[in-house]
Amino acid sequence: MILLKNGYVYSPEKIGVKDILLAGNKIVAIEDKIDLEGLDVEVLDCSQKNILPGFIDSHVHIMGGGGEGSFKTRTPEIQLSDITTAGVTTVVGCIGTDGTTRSMKALLAKAYALEEEGISTYVYTGSYEVPVKTLMDSIRDDIILIEKVIGVGEIALSDHRSSVPSLEELCKLTADASVAGMLSGKAGIVNIHLGDSKEEFDLLHQVTEVSDLSLDNFLPTHVNRNKSLFLEGISYAKAGGHIDFTTSTTDYFLEQGEVSSPKALRIALEENVAIDRITFTSDGQGSLPEFDENNRLVGLTIGKLSSLYDSVRQAVQVEGLPLELAIKVITENPAHKLNLKSKGRVRKDYDADIVIVDQKTLEINHVIAKGRLMVKDKEVLVKGTFE
Numbered sequence: 001m002i003l004l005k006n007g008y009v010y011s012p013e014k015i016g017v018k019d020i021l022l023a024g025n026k027i028v029a030i031e032d033k034i035d036l037e038g039l040d041v042e043v044l045d046c047s048q049k050n051i052l053p054g055f056i057d058s059h060v061h062i063m064g065g066g067g068e069g070s071f072k073t074r075t076p077e078i079q080l081s082d083i084t085t086a087g088v089t090t091v092v093g094c095i096g097t098d099g100t101t102r103s104m105k106a107l108l109a110k111a112y113a114l115e116e117e118g119i120s121t122y123v124y125t126g127s128y129e130v131p132v133k134t135l136m137d138s139i140r141d142d143i144i145l146i147e148k149v150i151g152v153g154e155i156a157l158s159d160h161r162s163s164v165p166s167l168e169e170l171c172k173l174t175a176d177a178s179v180a181g182m183l184s185g186k187a188g189i190v191n192i193h194l195g196d197s198k199e200e201f202d203l204l205h206q207v208t209e210v211s212d213l214s215l216d217n218f219l220p221t222h223v224n225r226n227k228s229l230f231l232e233g234i235s236y237a238k239a240g241g242h243i244d245f246t247t248s249t250t251d252y253f254l255e256q257g258e259v260s261s262p263k264a265l266r267i268a269l270e271e272n273v274a275i276d277r278i279t280f281t282s283d284g285q286g287s288l289p290e291f292d293e294n295n296r297l298v299g300l301t302i303g304k305l306s307s308l309y310d311s312v313r314q315a316v317q318v319e320g321l322p323l324e325l326a327i328k329v330i331t332e333n334p335a336h337k338l339n340l341k342s343k344g345r346v347r348k349d350y351d352a353d354i355v356i357v358d359q360k361t362l363e364i365n366h367v368i369a370k371g372r373l374m375v376k377d378k379e380v381l382v383k384g385t386f387e
Contacts, residue, residue, distance in 0.1 A: 002373065003036055007046025007356060011346045012053060012327045020051065022352040025371040030348055042373070044366060046356055050323070053331040053346050054089030054353025054369060057308055058338055059154070059191065059221055059244070059281035062093035062121070063102060063110040066287030068161070069297040074101070077110060078285040078305070080117045080384030086282075086305040089353035089369040090120040090343055094154050094191060096286055097161050099127030104135040104142075111148050117384050119369045120343070120351070124191050125149050128156035130165035132173055139173060143180035143188060150338060151189040152177045154221065157203055159195025160295045170203055171211050178217050187339040192220040200232045204241070215241035219337060221281055222246045224264040226257045234268055237277045242337060243268070244279045245329075247311040248303030252290055262314035265329065266321060279337065280329045282308040309355075313362045323362070 004020040009030070019034040020027060021041075060083075066075040083091060093111050095102045104125060111121040125142040126132035132152060134142045142149045152173060156162035165173075174190050181188015194200065204220065207213050215236065221244040223233035233243045245261040254260060259267070261280055268278055283303040290299035308330055315326040335344025342351045352371035357364050367375035374382045 001036070001039070001041040002368065002371065003034060003041050003043045004046050004051060004354070004356070005043060007049045007051040008359065009051045009346055010324050010327060012324050012331050014324050020346070020354075022354070022368065022371050025352050027346065027348055027350050027352050030346070044356070048359050049365060050357050050359055050362070051346060052327055052355045052357060053344055054355055054367070055087045055309060055330045056090040056334040056338070056340070056344060057088045057282050057284060057305060057330070058092040058219070058279065058334045060091045060093055060284040060305065061096060061286040061303070062091060062114060063106050064285055065096040065098070065102070066289070066300065067098040067101070068287060068289045069300055073287065073297070073300055074098070075285055075287050075302050079387050080114060080119070080382070081380045081387055083114070083119060083305055084367050084369065084374040084382070085364070085380060087309045087355040087364050087367055088119070088305055089355075089367070090340065092150065092338065093121065093123040095127035096154060096193070097128050097156075099129045099133050102127065104133065108135065108146070108148060113385070118372055118374060118382055120353070122148050122150045122338070124151050124153040126152050126155065128154065128161060128193060129163050130155060130169050130173065139176040140180040143177065143186055144184045150186045151181070151191060151219070153191025153219070154193040155190055156193040156195065158197040158199040159193065160197065162195065167203060167206050167210065171207050171213065174207060174213050174217050175211070178213065185339070187337065189219045189337070190217060192218050194220050194222050194225070194229060196226055196229070200229050201236050204236070215239060218242070219244060222283075224259040224261060225253070227259060230259045230264060234271050234273055237268065237273045242277050242279070244281050246283045247280050247307040248283045248288060249307070250288055250301055252299065253288070261311040262319045265315050265326065266319040269321070275325060275328055276333055276336065278329050279333045280308055280311055309364065316362065
């Protein structure tokens with residue numbers, strides 16, 4: 001058991017100074033005062049600290065990504081401490097451009113490994129490619145019969161690396177994911193990679209025009225990658241869609257017109273986009289490639305999970321948003337979109353995924369995943385098997 005004393009709790013809404021008792025992997029009590037003197041319980045003094053829900057990153061290349069510049073540019077697998085020191089307690093793994101040397105078997109194995117090491121993991125089936133390469137015979141089989149598979153993706157649209165799926169193909173795979181979600185009680189969403197091409201959201205709108213599917217069946221990401229796509233994303237969200245801003249970036253991307261995630265969040269809210277329609281993801285361990293006008297690779301860096309909460313901090317400290325609002329984009333909002341019923345909030349009977357930060361600096365001090373103290377006083381207590 002772990003007892004958190006005298007911390008200011010954001011659930012993510014503010015609920016004030018509370019004591020919180022964690023037992024096993026659950027939150028079992030949230031009260032003004034909890035006294036367990038004489039019992040075998042670890043006590044953390046959270047005075048002058050904020051207690052937040054564990055962060056959810058729903059777009060992470062957990063087994064590596066990249067490869068756009070040949071084999072030597074394939075990025076490495078992520079390590080456990082890269083995740084926990086970023087305050088992330090739940091990740092969703094995906095495959096990007098390379099659906100050949102990166103397989104669903106390897107992705108699922110890496111997800112199980114991270115789960116054994118101490119965090120919660122899920123995956124999407126497929127990659128940029130259409131038709132989708134699944135683990136079993138079909139999208140439906142993967143989502144219904146494999147516990148960790150919660151949707152499809154990341155399917156690439158509006159990008160020179162896309163397999164250019166037809167409207168019919170996108171309708172079919174989205175319908176399969178949706179029905180599988182209904183039958184399994186999962187999200188059944190399609191994670192969409194949006195590139196810089198002029199088509200932008202066009203194909204997603206067309207799906208809703210020719211079928212009974214809705215914009216809510218999709219989770220489009222990289223919406224802040226350029227100003228035009230970002231502005232279209234605002235209209236898309238107002239029409240009932242969900243938009244995801246990528247937090248990993250470079251000076252080059254920003255100079256080329258990418259809208260930083262903190263700024264994108266502020267502007268979207270000022271344009272009256274509902275906060276529950278917005279999420280942040282890191283694109284962690286994926287490649288951040290730079291291409292010239294002929295689509296030749298000229299530069300490459302790696303996405304970082306640490307950018308996820310750093311962007312939330314900047315939204316508060318630079319863009320002036322309240323913490324209880326900004327923190328929703330990496331806690332409650334992704335939990336709701338992904339149908340993760342016991343995550344995303346500090347609430348009794350929810351999973352014991354907690355991040356404790358300094359009230360003044362908002363720096364991460366402690367991280368608890370599934371009731372286990374992973375990071376204490378900024379020191380990693382639990383490392384991955386090969387760290």
